[in-house]
Amino acid sequence: MRVLVTTSAVNSHLNNLVPTAWALRTAGHEVCVASQPDLTEAIKNSGLPAVAVGEPMAKPRGIDESSGTPFGLGFDIAETRPEKLTLDYVRGTLDTYTSMVGEYMADQSMLDDLVRFARAWKPDLVLWDAHNYAGPVLARVIGAAHVRILPAPDHWARMHARYLDLAAEQTSPPSADDDPMAAYLGAKLARYDREYDEEVVVGQATLDPLPSWVGFPLDIDYRAVRHVPYHGPTVVPPWLRRKPKRPRVCLTLGQTRRALGVQGSAGGEEVSITDVLEGVAALDVEVIATLRADQLPPNTVVPDNVRLFDFLPLNPLLPTCSAVVHYGGMGSVGAAVVHGVPQLGIPGDMWGEGDVMARLEGRGAGLVGRGDTLVEQLRRLIEDPSFLEGAAQVQKEMLATPSPRDMVPELEALTARHRESRIG
Structure with missing residues (x-):
């Protein structure tokens, strides 16, 4: 047909x-x-x-x-x-x-x-x-x-x-x-x-x-x-094939926000990209951030533990990550579910992202980001094994579909x- x-x-x-x-x-x-x-x-x-x-x-x-x-x-x-x-x-x-x-x-x-x-x-x-x-x-x-x-x-x-x-x-x-x-x-x-x-x-x-x-x-x-993650043509860089020396965190705004010109603040919390970058600088983690230069406010200081990429497909990246920070888009949520990665959502305000992340938190597979507690929430997400267990459960359900x-x-x-x- x-x-x-x-x-x-x-x-x-x-x-x-x-x-x-x-x-x-x-x-x-x-x-x-x-x-x-x-x-x-x-x-x-x-x-x-x-x-x-x-x-x-x-x-x-x-x-x-x-x-x-x-x-x-x-x-x-x-x-x-x-x-x-x-x-x-x-x-x-x-x-x-x-x-x-x-x-x-x-x-x-x-x-x-x-x-x-x-x-x-x-x-x-x-x-x-x-x-x-x-x-x-x-x-x-x-x-x-x-x-x-x-x-x-x-x-x-x-x-x-x-x-x-x-x-x-x-x-x-x-x-x-x-x-x-x-x-x-x-x-x-x-x-x-x-x-x-x-x-x-x-x-x-x-x-x-x-x-x-x-x-x-x-x-x-x-x-x-x-859900089968697909992000377009992909070349896996050599560094991504090596095990990270410290917990790796993915930070992404998602492609829909880019396509519609949404900049770096999220929903009712008004959490900016600058807030997030300043927060992760205090943690002993490696952050891979998929952000274009025009998504960063002028004079943004990028911490030493953050690496910026215009684009890096989630499918090869997420299996190497201990957590992912995103704005609640379903492409990011779905990819993280498939790979069993705990999620910290800073919900945007486009299509009910806050409700999606609240439901994910209810399943024990992530947290809803809450302003000035982001650093401690991310630390908890990485160190508390219950979140990895919750992520593994939602992963199991998705892979059985x-x-x-x-x-x-x-x-x-x-x-x-x-x-x-x-x-x-």
Whole structure:
């Protein structure tokens, strides 16, 4: 069968899709990956055919985290407090995120180009990044089966399910036109004479490579799949093959923050990169920091025990580390889980990173960084064997999850059923 994989031009989102795309390719299926032109080189470097669609995504831009809400939007799609999740708040969140974040990740030019390409190439299955809603619209337009894959906790579906529940409780239920997801996706479908339904929001199935303790109890066809760390072309430097003389700590901001232009402060704690570097200087550790020069504030003093690299893939680095310090992105969390490394999270404020790290702390596999206690927390993470035991347990659970290769027969069967239903 032919499989069209689609994502936005964010490397970490592509990296999340590559293992499943290659599993399909090595099973004999024809696979190509479509995204904005600024991701073309990264797709080519993955060894998969690239299709450039739409206009380049906006250049990296500073995101104002001082407003108390992600991206300065006034709403947080990761909000979970029941008292906060009123009908007005949920509706406002979905309306804002679809028009701002959803359209930023996949605008109309991308969708139009995708449809033109797909009508010529005729894919049987569309595998789409769950933050890129051009994928399911495209699949509905051309009549293909479609499956999404989660790059982060499923807040789109959770928030929309909350909206539907709240709307149903009203004495005078809102009309379908009041549903922001239905309005946003319905307008895109209407351009191609197609109609909206809930399947466009959640796919015909959802591949979930996140740890089981990150999920939500939603009535969705989730299919757990093992997270396989992929970070692009990798050359393992000679020094990385030698055992470190003292505990090694990885410090990373993650690729999504880079792609969206997020600088070095994190969430409500407002912990800066400078704070972190000053803190680790007091410890007898070797720190490998994957930071570009433009991610460091002017006149930053880099301690003697810190080595800076523009980029160093986590997959070969983490097995040599005693701990990893990061901002709660799922690429970093997933890689650390796979390699059984205790984690110190200084949660960012983009997609519920604080909740993810709190859940990891609850599993005994890491800690949520808390401002001026960072040094002692990192020391504890390295010296207390219980964290290594907790990390080993979550690692064991992840490695027992079906691999992307195990998912291929399920995707084949789903596509066959869809084809039969259309013929029938």
